[in-house]
Amino acid sequence: MRRSIATVSLSGTLEEKLHAAAKAGFDGVEIFENDLIASPLRPRQVRDLARSLGLGIDLYQPFRDFEGVDDARLEHNLRRAEEKFALMVELGADTILVCSNATPTAVDDDERAAAQLRRLARTAERYGVRVAYEALAWGSAVNRYAHSWRIVEKADHPSLGVCLDSFHILSRDDDPAGIRDIPGERIFFLQLADAPRMAMDVLQWSRHYRCFPGQGGFDLTTFTDHVLAAGYTGPLSLEVFNDVFRASDAERTAADAMRSLSLLEDSLGRGSGEPRPRAELRRLPEPVDPSGYAFVEVAAEPESARQIRGILSALGFAHTHDHRSKPVQMWHHGDVRLLLNDTDPRLGHTWSGASAVTALGFAVPGPEGAVKRAERLLAPALPRRRDPAESDLHAVAAPDGTAVFFCDQGTEGEAGTAPAWTADFSAPAVADRTEGAATGLVGIDHVGLFQPFDHFDEASLFYRSLLGLAPDENVEMAAPDGLVRSRALAGEGTAPRVVLNVSVLGRGTRADADGGAQHIALACADIFAVAEAMRAAGVKPLPIPDNYYDDLACRTDLRPDTRERMRSGGILHDRDGDGEFWHFYTATVDGRLFFEVVQRIGGYDGYGSVNSAVRMAAQRAEATC
Amino acid sequence: MRRSIATVSLSGTLEEKLHAAAKAGFDGVEIFENDLIASPLRPRQVRDLARSLGLGIDLYQPFRDFEGVDDARLEHNLRRAEEKFALMVELGADTILVCSNATPTAVDDDERAAAQLRRLARTAERYGVRVAYEALAWGSAVNRYAHSWRIVEKADHPSLGVCLDSFHILSRDDDPAGIRDIPGERIFFLQLADAPRMAMDVLQWSRHYRCFPGQGGFDLTTFTDHVLAAGYTGPLSLEVFNDVFRASDAERTAADAMRSLSLLEDSLGRGSGEPRPRAELRRLPEPVDPSGYAFVEVAAEPESARQIRGILSALGFAHTHDHRSKPVQMWHHGDVRLLLNDTDPRLGHTWSGASAVTALGFAVPGPEGAVKRAERLLAPALPRRRDPAESDLHAVAAPDGTAVFFCDQGTEGEAGTAPAWTADFSAPAVADRTEGAATGLVGIDHVGLFQPFDHFDEASLFYRSLLGLAPDENVEMAAPDGLVRSRALAGEGTAPRVVLNVSVLGRGTRADADGGAQHIALACADIFAVAEAMRAAGVKPLPIPDNYYDDLACRTDLRPDTRERMRSGGILHDRDGDGEFWHFYTATVDGRLFFEVVQRIGGYDGYGSVNSAVRMAAQRAEATC
Known part of the structure; x- marks a missing residue:
């Protein structure tokens, strides 16, 4: 038509x-x-x-x-x-x-x-x-x-x-x-x-x-x-x-x-299977049904990368592989893979130099089809230098400049095979290999990306159309320097979740392409154990004010000893119908990148946004001290 | 209280x-x-x-x-x-x-x-x-x-x-x-x-x-x-x-x-004259009732000032006086006074260097009282170097940094005396004196100031509280690069009018303190005569597209010869009940300052905002050619 x-x-x-x-x-x-x-x-x-x-x-x-x-x-x-x-x-x-x-x-x-x-x-x-x-x-x-x-x-x-x-x-x-x-x-x-x-x-x-x-x-x-x-x-x-x-x-x-x-x-x-000609309707390649995150790549300058490695180790990640031709480390925790790129600060085409999520790898059944669909959806293709021996990974640019990769999903689990693209990585020399604590992380729950003001709706449609993720209602959260709008996109089951944030007014540093913090939220099965392991490894969580825990005492029936453990782990709480959500944050590296650890119980489907004002105030305090 | x-x-x-x-x-x-x-x-x-x-x-x-x-x-x-x-x-x-x-x-x-x-x-x-x-x-x-x-x-x-x-x-x-x-x-x-x-x-x-x-x-x-x-x-x-x-x-x-x-x-x-104690209510100095603009000061670098002098001359202004101690020219047309400051680009404390309105002088009955009221209203006082022989002019800073002066209003008209502050100016040497054409301007109709995004409501309250001007409803106007919100403030009779404009989104250059155009609108009794005199003096108006005049033919009963004269003078038209409004614009100096000439007929009380989209598109075309 x-x-x-x-x-x-x-x-x-x-x-x-x-x-x-x-x-x-x-x-x-x-x-x-x-x-x-x-x-x-x-x-x-x-x-x-x-x-x-x-x-x-x-x-x-x-x-x-x-x-x-x-x-x-x-x-x-x-x-x-x-x-x-x-x-x-x-x-x-x-x-x-x-x-x-x-x-x-x-x-x-x-x-x-x-x-x-x-x-x-x-x-x-x-x-x-x-x-x-x-x-x-x-x-x-x-x-x-x-x-x-x-x-x-x-x-x-x-x-x-x-x-x-x-x-x-x-x-x-x-x-x-x-x-x-x-x-x-x-x-x-x-x-x-x-x-x-x-x-x-x-x-x-x-x-x-x-x-x-x-x-x-x-x-x-x-x-x-x-x-x-x-x-x-x-x-x-x-x-x-x-x-x-x-x-x-x-x-x-x-x-x-x-x-x-x-x-x-x-x-x-x-369509609806109606008996009328639809020949004139142009079709896209088949919808993409991602099964999860294949990886998330973070880029950081050397000093910041050191800080990130400290956090990852404390969370139980191990540096297990190095890319065969690029200065990229693979950090592993079970099936969770983070790539850390710490030697070429000019790699990402829109990367500002502060630590940032520069690429999202989505595990999909047919990467070639996904790429074709992305191209038909006018997603800008990113050039990728490729070694003949390496996987043919194609990336497109999201509206905020983040590279989006479609990866062969392999067959994970005990009897599975690693995805083909991981063959680009070899195990590092034993001397470089860092082992993490055992903390029981089970996956990447979501990635939160602050969007440039002009491209928020565009970004939402980008992830919806390329990956079939469905957007939630917008949520507004009060930061000390103004309101932030948040829209989560999620699919069914293990499908990846992406959370897009934007300044409600087009003002200030966070309204621009390289402003606002990004975060990687890691899912776990026992938030208290992870918090304890991280602290035992010498890494402190984002400190949450005592006033928050006093308020919890007023409005929830959480037991005093639970609240005490939460307080020492900087753990926050939300409830939604029968579901519960527990989460804590790490420090923010370069004022730009932080990690979150979350535990979902009983079908909780949100992101703890009720606690975001407390989190953003704490991050502001962290940034000014 | x-x-x-x-x-x-x-x-x-x-x-x-x-x-x-x-x-x-x-x-x-x-x-x-x-x-x-x-x-x-x-x-x-x-x-x-x-x-x-x-x-x-x-x-x-x-x-x-x-x-x-x-x-x-x-x-x-x-x-x-x-x-x-x-x-x-x-x-x-x-x-x-x-x-x-x-x-x-x-x-x-x-x-x-x-x-x-x-x-x-x-x-x-x-x-x-x-x-x-x-x-x-x-x-x-x-x-x-x-x-x-x-x-x-x-x-x-x-x-x-x-x-x-x-x-x-x-x-x-x-x-x-x-x-x-x-x-x-x-x-x-x-x-x-x-x-x-x-x-x-x-x-x-x-x-x-x-x-x-x-x-x-x-x-x-x-x-x-x-x-x-x-x-x-x-x-x-x-x-x-x-x-x-x-x-x-x-x-x-x-x-x-x-x-x-x-x-x-x-x-x-x-209050309302109720029989109850109001002693606890703090009072301000008496309200200020400005009778009009004493002057508007424009600052410009030398090349831009040359352009402004050309426009002023063509509009019938004459360079009649120089300030006794400062590099400021006074340009006169009847009782309308513009000050042109063209040699010290660092005079204004927030002036960016591009041509701009840097000061508004309001003629008020009691300048001292107005200053006291302004101080009580927390208007920041501006320092002013003063020669012992000169008038004691006090200025405060408006939220956008414009200096606001309260001036003795003198007794204007044929039998009147010049305001005291004009004694700070002496007539220039005859050789320097520029005479303008006779065009019949009758006053400053309004001054339009683009406001920094964060301070629009503050500015409105500033002019309301200091000068007793009443705000109109907001009007929204479509510029090629986004919506602009406009709020006019006006008083009774000859009281000055101020129009505040702001970018609807806090985005782009016009959202900042030194972005967006400012203008001085001069009132006249015969728009066609002024337009003709200006053109005869070799200064062209802002060109208005022919399509505008074709549309006027559709929606108004303006006669073809009137439309033809409007077209050659770049004149626009609006109607409001029984009233009519005619106006044209000059070119924009430095992309930052333009003049408007307006004629109000029969109680028209607006600002021709229906034509603003056409004006802003023409200014955009002017800026890019």
Whole structure:
């Protein structure tokens, strides 16, 4: 199907928007009128530029407050429309979006609205233009798609149809199933937008917080499926008003938008098994179903790497292997593998020099397919120097610059074989080999990555689309220097969990690409034993204030001796239904990287975010002392 | 009256918050429980630190979900409360805020709630603690202050009273007049917060968008007046949850908060003429009633200053005087005075070196009183080197660093005398004197200043409190690189207008102190004549796209020849009721300073913000070509 994007979804001048849309591979654009008015390019120049970029102009929008008016106003509105139709001929746009009247004086009279829209359609016909009538969620009289369709049906003119916008329908919890009853050829246009669920005025919600399908809380697959089932064959077009997208790099946003549409089209193609042609839906390579983390790589300068090795040893990791050709150590604890890169501080292409997670290795059944899917989802491939004898590991860049590897998952466990890529590593000389304490870590529970402010939604969609991880609701946490928003992505069973954090305001060092702390959370079966082993090895946990434990005494029934053990281990606690969560933190290396040890009991599915304010205050105290 | 602030209103650690509150002159604080829990300071240490800083601990808050529960839960809640009472004894806090139960299971039963709160009060009494019960706007059963008072009255225990919070009452449009019927001694605490009017979920509104009294849309003077009329004598305490304040400098925020309370207390003292003692209300020096701009000073490096002189000449200004001791030129047009400082780029204390408005001179009846008022409002005084023969001009720094001068207003007009401060300037040598064209400018309409992101609300309150200007509603405007929020402040009649702009996201160069453009808008009586004179003098206006004029043809009844004249003069148009607004812009010097010429007709009271997107796109085009 044709893929389009509204110019209002992108930042910059109209010219820049067109270039960005073309570069991301869109077939067409909706021209948002204000973008044209503010452009020094005349309509013909816009048409020529779009054509030279391979873009059609699929819609001109919006035309407001046309119908449900008195006769004098109608004549004025028809003249106003005729000027726009003439402009559209210059522009080479054949469909105009007319949105339902939102002025307080609009009359709620279907006969009148239909008659007036029929006159508009007749005028439009003379210019070869089609009118797509849309029910705004905040339209005065018409604010439901079924109502807009009743009026269009009544008006009964071939140049008049409806425009459906997922936001206007789903924001009102309207049932989209009724769309199937509209003849497909009378659906002139389809605008797609997702949005996080928010309890606020729908106009403000619409103008500021829309996002691309897959980034919010709406079910766009089901919605669009209804529209296709009705027989709609026009473009899938994204119309997203978003404060962040308006202010960030247009090419990045356009690629993010295209990733969103590709994922949506693919999910439609896998579809509901309806008996109708879906040949026109482009498919992606098969979804990826990661079984866990193959490894996490950390890079650090020598002094910091020494500190990290101390922490890893105390947590029971052992330095077991070295990479055959690169300055990378493999640290092992059971099946948990961390790679430590401590001699080439310029390895990572966005690495700042402070200790950081630079790569995530995901264990997947078919790495080649995963790479193909990632490429089709416009994930930037990372160059990788490769020795002929080494594994063919492909990496793509996540929106924050972290390298994402797809690794053969091997068959772990007692009778298993090591994944093929581990053959790139050989055991180190015995003299270098560090053994850790036995602490019973059982896996990597999650990795937490602070995101650059502009790319939070993009990152969420990146992990969702490439790895099939499902995003949780956003959580907000109060740090001493401002609010932090957190969104976890998780899959089923042992699938990896990724936690994305971002500064709520785009301010301060943590709003930038190399700001904010990253962490690796290690799962264990006995938090007290791990805490004790770490302390016995001479490594202290992040100190948690006594006031925290006093408060626990007030609000939980934890026994005094348990609280005492928690206090000495810096251990925190959360509860969720029948589940419990225990966790502690290490010191933060370079103010940038820390480790967490967690124990989940009884189906607890969160991340202890109730304790994050205490953790961030303690880290702030740690940083200033 | 005592002045307090909740620690949640300020950024940083608890220790930093206490220091900031003390430095701004507060008498006490409310300790927000999470701030204590996250602090390494034990309650006694907090008490000792507060005492050493001269701060009382006026409230411990909040205690949640206590009442309207079943019996088992009640016992649990009482134990929980008793632990907190013991903590409060350590902390030296004698009042706890108990907010109404907001859990879905809370029972709506006044008898039960009263009986349970009576038990709580009895327990509290043993610890010497008072319980202040507050109706949360989103409380499940109790969410109106009158309801909370009915329950407190029914419970009838001397250790139980109500806490009133302006946000919880005014956000629900509840009538605060009924507060007068509550006996003053049963009002245990008063929390004050303002907020912009927003159509959104009240909990989210409360947690993110509160602001200090005078910064939002609530009438805090009338509200507080009711509370004082009831006989309340406790602290005026600010409890403000605000995403920006949480993330910005605590000392700045605390000073802003104190300015807000000073203004509120002063307005209460000027009050409603009620027959009750108001002696305890501190008064400020008399309000300032500026009659207009005495001058606006612009600083620029030599090459930019040459460009500015070209623009000023073309607009009809003449270089008429030089400062006797400083490298400052005075440019005159009728009674409009601009000062141009072009030889000392390091004059302004926050000036970046790019052309900028560095000082605003306001003509006021009594400059000395205005300065005293500004000082009492914690406006930072600016040092000023002064020659013995020169006027005693005092300046204070606005939140963005602009110097604000209070100037003797003289008696302008034909029979008037020049303001005294102009005696600091002498006429330049004839050879240097530049005469401008005669263009009929009549005054400075407004000055537009881009604000650093963190200080937008602070700036609004600064101009409101120092100069008595009233803020308009916020307006949002789409720039090619993101949304801009604009708030105009204006007084009656000829009073000066100031327009504050800020990036909606705290991102990019325009979010910082020296980012974003500033402008001086000059009022005229005949926009076409001024535009023509400027062009005749060889200075071009900011070019406005032809598409703008085509759109005007669609949506207005402006005659074709008028539109043609507008097009050649780069003139834009707006309409507002019966009023009209015409305006054009000059080029932007250094990407930082531009001039606007405006003509208001028939009571138009806006700023042409409908055209701002076109203007900002044109400025972007100008900057990149």
